Amino acid sequence: MDRLVENPKPVQILLVEDSPGDVRLTMEALREGKICNNLFVVRDGVEALEFLRQQGEHAQAPRPDLILLDLNLPRMDGRELLAEIKGDAALQQIPVVILTTSKAEQDIMRAYSLHANAYVTKPVGLDQFAEVIDAIEDFWFTIVMLPPR
Amino acid sequence: MIRRQTLPPCARPAPDGRDVLVWVADADGCAGCPLAGANPCPTRMTVTLAHEERDYGLLCVCLAPETEAAAEEQELLLELAGDIALGLHMRELAEAESEAQRSLALERDRLAALHRLSEMSEASLNQLTDFALEEAVRLTGSTIGYLAFMNEDESILTMHSWSKSAMAECAIIDKPIVYPVVSTGLWGEAVRQRQPVITNDYQAPNPQKKGYPAGHVHVARHMNIPVFDGEQIVAVAGVGNKEEPYDDRDVVQLQLLMQGMWRLIQRRSYLTELQALNEDLEARVQTRTAELAEANEQLTSEMAQRARAQEQTAAERARLFNVLGMLPGYTCLLTPERDLAYVNQGFVELFGEPGGRKCYQAMFGRREPCPNCRSFEPLTTGEPIMWEQTSPAGAVFEMYNSGFTDLDGTQLILEFALDITERHDAQEALGEALADLQRSNAELEQFASVASHDLQEPLRMVSSYVQLLAKRYQGQLDADADEFIGYAVDGAGRMSRLIQDLLTYSRVGTRGRAPEPTDCNAVVQEALGNLQAAIEDSAAEIICDPLPEEVMADGGQLVQLFQNLVGNAIKFRGEAPPQVRITAADQGPEWQFCVADSGIGLDMAYAERIFTIFQRLNPREDYPGTGIGLAVCHKIVERHHGRIWVESAPGRGAKFTFTLPKERGHDDGPIGREPEASANPAGGG
Numbered sequence: 119m120d121r122l123v124e125n126p127k128p129v130q131i132l133l134v135e136d137s138p139g140d141v142r143l144t145m146e147a148l149r150e151g152k153i154c155n156n157l158f159v160v161r162d163g164v165e166a167l168e169f170l171r172q173q174g175e176h177a178q179a180p181r182p183d184l185i186l187l188d189l190n191l192p193r194m195d196g197r198e199l200l201a202e203i204k205g206d207a208a209l210q211q212i213p214v215v216i217l218t219t220s221k222a223e224q225d226i227m228r229a230y231s232l233h234a235n236a237y238v239t240k241p242v243g244l245d246q247f248a249e250v251i252d253a254i255e256d257f258w259f260t261i262v263m264l265p266p267r
Numbered sequence: 268m269i270r271r272q273t274l275p276p277c278a279r280p281a282p283d284g285r286d287v288l289v290w291v292a293d294a295d296g297c298a299g300c301p302l303a304g305a306n307p308c309p310t311r312m313t314v315t316l317a318h319e320e321r322d323y324g325l326l327c328v329c330l331a332p333e334t335e336a337a338a339e340e341q342e343l344l345l346e347l348a349g350d351i352a353l354g355l356h357m358r359e360l361a362e363a364e365s366e367a368q369r370s371l372a373l374e375r376d377r378l379a380a381l382h383r384l385s386e387m388s389e390a391s392l393n394q395l396t397d398f399a400l401e402e403a404v405r406l407t408g409s410t411i412g413y414l415a416f417m418n419e420d421e422s423i424l425t426m427h428s429w430s431k432s433a434m435a436e437c438a439i440i441d442k443p444i445v446y447p448v449v450s451t452g453l454w455g456e457a458v459r460q461r462q463p464v465i466t467n468d469y470q471a472p473n474p475q476k477k478g479y480p481a482g483h484v485h486v487a488r489h490m491n492i493p494v495f496d497g498e499q500i501v502a503v504a505g506v507g508n509k510e511e512p513y514d515d516r517d518v519v520q521l522q523l524l525m526q527g528m529w530r531l532i533q534r535r536s537y538l539t540e541l542q543a544l545n546e547d548l549e550a551r552v553q554t555r556t557a558e559l560a561e562a563n564e565q566l567t568s569e570m571a572q573r574a575r576a577q578e579q580t581a582a583e584r585a586r587l588f589n590v591l592g593m594l595p596g597y598t599c600l601l602t603p604e605r606d607l608a609y610v611n612q613g614f615v616e617l618f619g620e621p622g623g624r625k626c627y628q629a630m631f632g633r634r635e636p637c638p639n640c641r642s643f644e645p646l647t648t649g650e651p652i653m654w655e656q657t658s659p660a661g662a663v664f665e666m667y668n669s670g671f672t673d674l675d676g677t678q679l680i681l682e683f684a685l686d687i688t689e690r691h692d693a694q695e696a697l698g699e700a701l702a703d704l705q706r707s708n709a710e711l712e713q714f715a716s717v718a719s720h721d722l723q724e725p726l727r728m729v730s731s732y733v734q735l736l737a738k739r740y741q742g743q744l745d746a747d748a749d750e751f752i753g754y755a756v757d758g759a760g761r762m763s764r765l766i767q768d769l770l771t772y773s774r775v776g777t778r779g780r781a782p783e784p785t786d787c788n789a790v791v792q793e794a795l796g797n798l799q800a801a802i803e804d805s806a807a808e809i810i811c812d813p814l815p816e817e818v819m820a821d822g823g824q825l826v827q828l829f830q831n832l833v834g835n836a837i838k839f840r841g842e843a844p845p846q847v848r849i850t851a852a853d854q855g856p857e858w859q860f861c862v863a864d865s866g867i868g869l870d871m872a873y874a875e876r877i878f879t880i881f882q883r884l885n886p887r888e889d890y891p892g893t894g895i896g897l898a899v900c901h902k903i904v905e906r907h908h909g910r911i912w913v914e915s916a917p918g919r920g921a922k923f924t925f926t927l928p929k930e931r932g933h934d935d936g937p938i939g940r941e942p943e944a945s946a947n948p949a950g951g952g
Contacts, residue, residue: 137724137728139728139731139732140728143731143732143735146735219720219723219724219727220720240727242723242726242727242730242731242763243730243731243734244730244731244732244734244735244738245734247731
C-alpha cells in the first residue's frame with residue numbers, strides 16, 4: 119500500500135455500466151483490490167457526460183482518474199460517449215479503459231480509433247474477472263504516470 | 268416452077284401454062300441433046316407437064332419432017348402431057364403417103380419405146396438407159412450407140428453405157444469412162460456447139476477428130492446430140508454406122524427419145540429424191556416419235572415421281588400437322604390486325620375454336636389487346652423474341668414470337684407458347700423456398716452468433732455469482748448446498764464452452780476469408796503447433812507426407828480443419844500412444860487429404876451423424892468436448908465445395924478423408940463477420 123501511504127487521497131474511478139450484476143462484480147473486485155479508490159457508477163452515456171461535466175445532479179462530481187466504460191449502453195452507448203470524451207479538450211486526457219464482453223474485431227478497431235486507452239474483455243470466470251480488475255488497477259495506478267490533476 | 272436458065276437451050280422457050288410451044292432448034296443449040304442425033308428434024312414441040320398448079324417438068328417432042336405442028340398434033344401433045352403429069356402426080360402422092368407411113372411407124376415405134384420407158388418404173392437406171400440406147404440405135408437405123416452423162420459445170424463427160432453391138436465389137440479392155448470435155452474429139456463437138464452433129468463420112472479427114480484407139484469399134488458414120496435440161500447439157504447420146512447417111516429425122520428421133528429418157532430419169536431421180544426425202548422424213552418422224560415416246564415415258568415417270576412426291580408431301584404435311592397438334596402449348600399465326608390466320612390443336616384445346624375473333628378475345632376473352640402484349644414486336648424489329656404472358660386466369664405462358672412470311676408473301680407473326688404455369692409456380696416456390704432457406708440459414712447463423720454472444724452476458728452473471736457464492740459460502744451451508752453449488756458451477760462452465768463452440772461454428776460461415784494460394788505443409792505445421800501440448804501429453808506420433816504446396820483455400824479455416832481432425836485423432840486414442848498419418852493425393856480436379864489414426868474408431872452407423880453439431884458418441888466423462896469439432900470440419904469443407912467422410916470400425920482406428928476442388932476454392936463472397944453484440948439493442952454490455 120505504498121501508494122496509499124504516499125498519496126492517501128483515494129483515486130477516483132468512474133464505471134459506466136448498465137448491468138447491476140457487473141457493477142456489483144466490479145465493486146467486489148475493486149473492494150478486494152490493493153488501491154484505495156472511490157468508485158462512481160453511472161448507467162449510460164448521457165449520465166456519464168453529465169457526471170464528467172458536473173452537470174445536473176452531478177454538479178459536485180469529482181473529475182475521475184480513470185473511466186471504465188462498457189460499450190453496450192442505453193441512450194448513448196459506449197462508442198458515442200468515447201467519441202464525446204476524446205473530442206472534448208477538457209476531458210480527453212482522462213484514460214478510458216473499455217471493459218466489455220465483445221471480442222468483435224470491429225469493436226476493438228473502432229474503440230482504438232476513437233482513442234480508447236485500453237480494450238479489455240470481461241472473462242466469464244469470477245476469479246479471472248477479479249484478476250483482470252486487479253491488473254487494471256495495478257497498471258493504471260501504480261505503473262503508468264497519469265496526467266496531473 | 269421451072270427455072271428457064273437451067274433448061275437446055277431447046278427447052279428454054281418453054282411455054283407458060285398449058286400452051287404448046289412450037290419452035291425450031293438451030294443446029295448448034297442442040298449439041299449434046301439426046302434427041303438431036305436421033306431426029307435431025309429441027310421442029311420441036313414443047314409443053315409443060317403440069318397438074319393443077321404443080322409443074323413436073325417439060326415434054327419436048329421432035330416432029331417428023333413431013334409432019335406439021337398442026338393443031339391436032341398440039342392438042343394430042345397437051346393431052347399426053349396432062350396424062351404424064353397426072354401419072355407423075357399420082358406417083359408423088361404415093362411416095363408421100365409411103366413416107367408418111369414410114370414416119371408414122373417410126374413415130375409409133377418411138378412412142379412405144381417412150382411408153383415402155385415410162386412403164387419401166389421398177390427398172391434400174393441402167394436398165395432404163397440401156398433400153399433407151401438400144402431403141403435409139405434401132406430407131407435411127409444405127410448399129411452402135413452410146414450414152415454419156417455430163418457433170419454440173421459441163422466440164423466432164425462420164426460414159427454411162429454402150430449399145431450391145433458396140434460392146435460386142437469393142438476390143439478395148441480397159442475402157443475409159445471419164446472424159447474431160449476439152450480433151451474430147453469429134454464426139455465432143457455436140458457439147459461445144461450445143462447442137463446435134465452429124466458426121467456421115469467419119470473416115471474423111473476432119474480437124475476435130477482426134478482418132479480413136481486401136482480396138483475401137485469401126486465408125487463409118489456418126490451422129491450425136493446434147494441432151495438438155497433447160498439450158499444445161501446433162502448428157503450426150505450418140506449413134507453410128509447407119510447404112511444411109513444420117514439426116515435431121517434421125518436427129519429428131521434421137522433427141523425426142525433421149526429427152527424422153529431424161530425426163531424419165533429425172534422423174535425417177537425426183538421420185539428417188541422424193542422417196543429419199545420421204546424416207547428421211549419418215550426416219551425423222553420415227554426418231555421424233557421415238558424421242559416423243561421417250562419423253563412421254565420420262566414424263567410419265569416424272570409424273571409418277573411427282574405423284575409419289577406429292578403423296579410424300581401430303582404425308583409429311585399430315586405428319587407436321589400431327590406434330591403441330593401434339594406440341595405442348597399452342598401455336599398460331601397472327602395477322603398484324605390480330606386475327607388468327609392459323610391455330611393448332613393445342614390452341615383449340617386451350618382456348619376453343621377462334622371463330623373469327625381477335626386473338627385477345629379468343630384467348631383471354633378480353634375486349635382490348637392485352638396491355639403487355641409483345642407478340643407483334645418482330646414485325647418492327649425483325650428479331651424473334653421470347654417473353655412471358657400471364658392470362659387473366661393466372662396461367663403463365665412462355666411465348667416465342669417471330670416474323671413469318673406466308674406463301675403469298677403476307678407478313679404474319681408465328682406464335683408458339685408453352686404453358687409453364689406449373690413450372691413457373693414450381694420455380695417461384697423453389698425460389699421462395701431457396702430464399703427462405705437462405706434467409707433461414709442466415710438467420711440461423713445470425714441467431715447462433717447473436718444468441719451465443721448475448722447468452723454470454725447472463726451466463727457470465729450466473730457463472731460469476733455461483734462462483735462468488737461458492738467462494739464465500741462453501742462449507743458454511745450444509746452438504747447439499749455445496750453439492751448444488753457444485754452442479755451449478757459445472758453447468759455454467761459447460762454452457763460457457765457450448766456457447767464458445769457455437770460461436771466458433773457460426774463464425775465458419777460468417778468470418779471466412781477469400782481463398783488464396785495456401786501451402787498445406789505450413790497449414791499442418793501451424794495446426795500441429797497449436798496441438799503441441801496434447802501431442803506431448805499423449806506421446807502421439809504424427810507422420811505427415813509432403814502435401815500440396817498450393818491449394819486455393821482460406822488458410823485460417825484450413826488450419827482449424829487439420830487441427831480438429833488431428834486433435835480428434837489424439838483425443839479418441841486407445842491404450843497405446845496414438846499414431847496419426849496425414850496424406851494427400853492428386854485426384855485430377857481435386858485434392859484428397861487423409862487423416863488416419865490408430866484410435867478407438869467408431870461404428871459406421873454413426874458415420875454421418877458425427878458431422879452434425881453437438882453430436883457425441885462417447886460419454887463426456889471419458890472424452891470431454893461439446894461435439895462441435897467435426898461439425899466445424901464439415902462446415903469448412905462444405906464452404907470450400909469439398910466433401911468429407913469417415914471410414915472406420917470400432918477399435919480399428921478411423922480415417923477421415925476430405926477433398927478440396929482445385930478450380931474453385933470456396934465462395935468468393937464478402938468476408939462475413941460476427942454480428943455485433945449491439946445488434947441486440949436491449950442486450951447488456
